[in-house]
Amino acid sequence: MSVECPLSPEVFTAKDYRSGLKPIWCPGCGDYGVVTAIYRALAAIGRPPHEIAFISGIGCSSRIPGYTTAYGFNTVHGRALPIAQGIKMASPGLLVLAAGGDGDGFSIGGGHVPHAIRRNPDLTYIVMDNQIYGLTKGQLSPTSPRGAKTSSSVYGSMEDPVNPLLYVLAYGASFVAQGVPADMEGLAKMIEEAIRFPGFAFVNIQSPCITFGDPETQLKTQKKRMRKLADEGHDPANRLRAMELAQAYSETLYTGVFYRNPAPPPTYESQIRERQRDLAGPVAALEQLLQSNGTENGGLAAG
Numbered sequence: 685m686s687v688e689c690p691l692s693p694e695v696f697t698a699k700d701y702r703s704g705l706k707p708i709w710c711p712g713c714g715d716y717g718v719v720t721a722i723y724r725a726l727a728a729i730g731r732p733p734h735e736i737a738f739i740s741g742i743g744c745s746s747r748i749p750g751y752t753t754a755y756g757f758n759t760v761h762g763r764a765l766p767i768a769q770g771i772k773m774a775s776p777g778l779l780v781l782a783a784g785g786d787g788d789g790f791s792i793g794g795g796h797v798p799h800a801i802r803r804n805p806d807l808t809y810i811v812m813d814n815q816i817y818g819l820t821k822g823q824l825s826p827t828s829p830r831g832a833k834t835s836s837s838v839y840g841s842m843e844d845p846v847n848p849l850l851y852v853l854a855y856g857a858s859f860v861a862q863g864v865p866a867d868m869e870g871l872a873k874m875i876e877e878a879i880r881f882p883g884f885a886f887v888n889i890q891s892p893c894i895t896f897g898d899p900e901t902q903l904k905t906q907k908k909r910m911r912k913l914a915d916e917g918h919d920p921a922n923r924l925r926a927m928e929l930a931q932a933y934s935e936t937l938y939t940g941v942f943y944r945n946p947a948p949p950p951t952y953e954s955q956i957r958e959r960q961r962d963l964a965g966p967v968a969a970l971e972q973l974l975q976s977n978g979t980e981n982g983g984l985a986a987g
């Protein structure tokens with residue numbers, strides 16, 4: 685349901701989604717580019733800010749809702765998705781965005797991702813994947829590469845990273861994309877497409893941490909390293925090929941849409957509404973029966 689707001693302009697520009705709060709991210713953090721891409725995507729979609737709910741976990745990246753004019757909820761570490769799903773179920777007319785870091789999404793919150801995917805609520809989940817725990821000052825994250833030397837792995841990580849792209853594809857996500865802030869135009873379009881997709885949409889953004897991240901992953905190298913899936917002739921309807929390409933997560937920086945389900949399954953909230961409609965008849969009949977029972981017998985029989 686869309687609510688008309690007399691104060692809202694008819695056409696929104698990117699600045700209508702920017703709040704007065706000044707980001708406290710380190711100068712050069714990739715998350716500045718992410719929030720700018722989100723402003724642009726939201727302006728292209730044109731929903732008034734009061735119809736948008738932006739939910740995050742905890743981390744540098746999870747500060748992002750506060751920098752927008754949408755309703756925001758900076759929740760608990762790893763819990764953006766359960767709360768975003770609850771909001772979408774209660775208010776299906778809202779545009780719901782969930783966002784957070786690689787640690788938030790794939791360590792502490794990792795158990796929520798498969799269940800959000802299989803329920804398929806119509807929301808967009810944006811992960812700012814910097815391969816590090818930024819807020820807590822540079823520990824290993826689930827996506828840190830093997831060998832990464834961090835404050836919690838001084839001799840180098842002995843673990844293989846989680847592959848977020850393959851992870852969500854394996855659980856059946858219907859929209860899976862990866863972008864970089866260095867390609868602002870591509871990133872804004874990708875986020876817009878994810879929001880417009882009818883169902884759970886996942887966007888992994890390689891958003892570098894300039895303070896604790898690997899120098900090789902920084903913004904200045906992204907333009908050189910990125911390879912657009914569209915230029916590789918990838919057909920986003922081909923899920924198996926998407927999974928093959930996703931395997932290159934740690935080596936090749938593919939950007940664009942890996943997978944877009946050509947026949948998206950029903951959303952969770954649409955199924956709830958359908959169930960409610962189906963049950964409306966029997967529930968009304970039951971209420972009527974209970975009422976007539978009450979009048980005929982002078983009240984419900986005890987026991």
Ligand SMILES: Cc1ncc(C[n+]2csc(CCOP(=O)(O)OP(=O)(O)O)c2C)c(N)n1
Pocket residue numbers: 742743744745746761784785786787788789792812814816817818819820825
């Ligand atoms: C339950 C709980 N465990 C641990 C923390 C500490 N903590 C806060 S943010 C964070 C990791 C942040 O990393 P990431 O999600 O990748 O976000 P980034 O800061 O890199 O954007 C951790 C471990 C916490 N706040 N709550």
Ligand code: SF4
Pocket residue numbers: 708709710712713714715744745814818819892893894895896
């Ligand atoms: S610590 Fe890293 S992720 Fe956090 S604001 Fe600074 S550059 Fe960004």
Ligand SMILES: [Mg+2]
Pocket residue numbers: 743785786787812813814815816817818825
């Ligand atoms: Mg991180």
